[in-house]
Amino acid sequence: MAGLAGDFLILAFFGLGSTAQGLRITFEAAHSASSPGEVYFWLGHALFLFPACCLLGYSLAPRLGPVLAHSWAALGSLSRRKTFLGLFAIFLLAVFVARVGRIAVLYDLPFTDDEYAVEFGGHIMATGHVTAPRSLPEAALPTLGLYLKDGQISRADWPGAQAVWALAELTRLGPFVWALLAAVPILALGTLMARRLGTGWGFVACIVFLCSPMALMLSLTTHAHLASRAMLALAVAGYWFSQRRGTLGGWTLTGLAFGLGFLCRPLEIVFFSAPLLLWAVAQSLRGMPGYRRALPGLVLGGIIPLLLMLAHSYAVTGHPLVPPRMTDSHDIAAVTLWVRFGANMAYNTFMLAIWFLGPLGVILIGAG
Secondary structure (H helix, E strand, C coil): CHHHHHHHHHHHHHCHHHHCCCCCCCCCCCCCCCCHHHHHHHHHHHHHHHHHHHHHHHHHHHHHHHHHHHHHHHHHCCCHHHHHHHHHHHHHHHHHHHHHHHHHHHCCCCCCHHHHHHHHHHHHHHCCCCCEECCCCHHHCCCCCEEEECCEEEECCCHHHHHHHHHHHHHCCCCHHHHHHHHHHHHHHHHHHHHHHCHHHHHHHHHHHHHCHHHHHHHCCCCHHHHHHHHHHHHHHHHHHHHHHCCHHHHHHHHHHHHHHHHHCHHHHHHHHHHHHHHHHHHHHHCCCCCCCHHHHHHHHHHHHHHHHHHHHHHHHCCCCCCHHHCCCCHHHCCCHHHHHHHHHHHHHHHHHHHHHHHHHHHHHHHC
């Protein structure tokens, strides 16, 4: 009965586009705006699709339960070598899915304006420069995402993703480099969870990552987020191994991974890594086992990416502390920080309420 109810809800969800006029996607410029189609889609997700999956899982439990229990026991008996080979096989599968998915779904082309602009910046960087002479009048150029100064043109963004595209250009691997980066978290997080909680949980981490719509669809792109999340995953895994072994080399590599992620998405990496870094510094100053070399190691590893960030800013804008992303030529400087924070917070709170609790969530959030 539960399975039939789940099937019905799934059919109802996918029938929304034919039975309701509200399921449409429109472009809204404001950060706090949500199109009617988007709200309708997520309400359908909360009211139909999520309960349907719960009901289907409940109905299939008697048949799937013994199979999963046997598989879990088999995973627990794997040797460390076989565990790594299994995780590496999933890594290769993720690379294949990212590469083939990009070709099949996106026709192997950039999907967003950010991707086009970053690829342009990477082509410039592959020549050994960070800016190029402007060949057309400014009024004749589509300047979204670009930085213009003194007859030069460059990508108004952080240098990390541009460096990835430059590497892709120089090695002639193209988007394959991005497919490799897309799969790095699979290997890093799978290995980390397998060592911390057991082999079974390592494979669960890989499967959850592969089945995440956000992770899967972004993996088909060449967005800077792929590089930052890959470096963050390596940094988190390196952090755990470093605090267990306490070697200077381990902490240095961890600091380097954090720093390389900083080159791609500095604000994102700072917020995610701050609790880990503050804890490591505090434990290092206290001389705790495993952390005694944390502070010098993290500094040694992170200083090079930081200097590269300052050098890139100086080469593009003429000031090491003013990156092109933070200049008036980019939309990030069009409104104040607090306006952006408020708009994003309002939108994210609204969407999270819908995702997790549906209409009841909207009422509860409003009351709160």
